[in-house]
Amino acid sequence: MTDITESQALNHSLSGKHSTMRDYAVTIFWAIAIALLIRTFVIQPFTIPSGSMEDTLVVGDHLLASKFLYGIRVPFTDSRILKIRDPRRGDVIIFRYPEDRSKDFIKRVIGGPGDEIAIRDKQVFVNGIPYRNPHEVHKESLLLSREQGPRDNFGPVRVPAGSWFVMGDNRDRSYDSRFWGFVRNADIVGAAFVTYWSWDGETWRVRWNRIGKSIV
Amino acid sequence: MNDGYEPSPDFTARVMKRVHALEAERISLMERLTSSRPFRYALACGGTFIGVFGAVPAF
Numbered sequence: 334m335t336d337i338t339e340s341q342a343l344n345h346s347l348s349g350k351h352s353t354m355r356d357y358a359v360t361i362f363w364a365i366a367i368a369l370l371i372r373t374f375v376i377q378p379f380t381i382p383s384g385s386m387e388d389t390l391v392v393g394d395h396l397l398a399s400k401f402l403y404g405i406r407v408p409f410t411d412s413r414i415l416k417i418r419d420p421r422r423g424d425v426i427i428f429r430y431p432e433d434r435s436k437d438f439i440k441r442v443i444g445g446p447g448d449e450i451a452i453r454d455k456q457v458f459v460n461g462i463p464y465r466n467p468h469e470v471h472k473e474s475l476l477l478s479r480e481q482g483p484r485d486n487f488g489p490v491r492v493p494a495g496s497w498f499v500m501g502d503n504r505d506r507s508y509d510s511r512f513w514g515f516v517r518n519a520d521i522v523g524a525a526f527v528t529y530w531s532w533d534g535e536t537w538r539v540r541w542n543r544i545g546k547s548i549v
Numbered sequence: 550m551n552d553g554y555e556p557s558p559d560f561t562a563r564v565m566k567r568v569h570a571l572e573a574e575r576i577s578l579m580e581r582l583t584s585s586r587p588f589r590y591a592l593a594c595g596g597t598f599i600g601v602f603g604a605v606p607a608f
Contacts, residue, residue: 353584364593368600380604395604427607439607508608525607 374405377523379427379437385501385508386439389425389468389548393540395530396548398427398523411519420445420497420521422459423466425548428499429520432513437522440499440509441466444492451489452511455504458489466502468549473505483511497521 381394390396400406403420404413420426420442430436443466444450444459451458454476458464479486484505492498496515501507510516531543557563582588 356586357589360589360593361596364596365600368597371601376601378602378604379607382606383608385608430608437605437607 372400373408374400376400378529379439379525381439384506385503386425386441387472387503387506388470389441389502390439390525390528391531391540391543393532393534394528394543395532396525396528398525400523402524403521406519406522413518420524422464423549425525426497426499426516427522427525428516429522430513431516431520434520438499438509439525440501440507440516441468442497443500443510444498446492446494446496448492448498449489450487450492450498450510452483452485452487455485457500468502469500469504470502471504487511495519 376397377400379396379398381390381392381396384392401415402417403426404416406413422442422444424442425439426442427437427439430438443457443464449458449460451461455471456463456465477485490498492515495518497518498510499516500509500511525548527548528543528546531540532538533540576584
């Protein structure tokens with residue numbers, strides 16, 4: 334056994350500062366790792382900045398999306414693992430905007446692979462059968478012809494394999510598959526399922542009645 | 550090694566008193582707070598919460 338003096342013992346006690354720094358580094362590492370893991374594989378929060386999904390989602394809503402329902406996307410690849418199910422007609426999905434993948438869009442699934450989609454005078458037809466989602470709204474009575482744009486008259490088009498046709502619930506003010514095409518399976522980020530916060534920026538009030546509302 | 554070395558009976562007590570006096574003199578309240586484990590864990594939990602709930606816009 335080595336003898337130590339008072340001074341040595343004193344110095345030893347002061348070296349505890351270094352271990353505090355190390356503890357901080359370890360704690361910060363775990364905080365970042367846990368946050369990243371949850372956001373990547375479990376749930377991710379999103380905020381709504383536009384009215385394309387009104388009245389289902391309004392500007393200022395904050396929602397959670399499941400990252401695993403349609404399969405966990407393997408980072409840096411297009412493949413998915415542990416899929417629970419495929420998207421279904423009526424699901425509200427979040428996906429990377431095909432024309433600028435740095436942006437996320439949120440829309441409702443209207444058609445899946447093999448479906449034929451057509452719109453005639455605002456009425457959606459899937460495989461020739463009229464499809465009206467209970468959440469869709471039309472805020473403009475004006476009908477646009479096919480020559481004026483695809484908003485009210487579109488298709489028919491057949492959805493290719495591994496792709497989805499999506500539309501906003503606010504049909505007259507949504508920039509969706511009618512304008513830019515299909516969403517690839519690999520671009521789907523998650524399935525929106527609940528609103529956890531809602532802030533009305535105009536009145537500066539919390540919309541308490543929207544908190545905890547499930548997104549269907 | 551000093552074979553004749555014999556620590557005084559109150560060696561530990563004297564060292565601890567000096568350590569305490571020195572720490573109290575050198576370490577500010579803020580430093581003491583930041584080096585405490587509960588504070589560090591609370592900070593980590595807060596950071597994780599903000600990290601998880603930092604919402605991304607979906608248009």
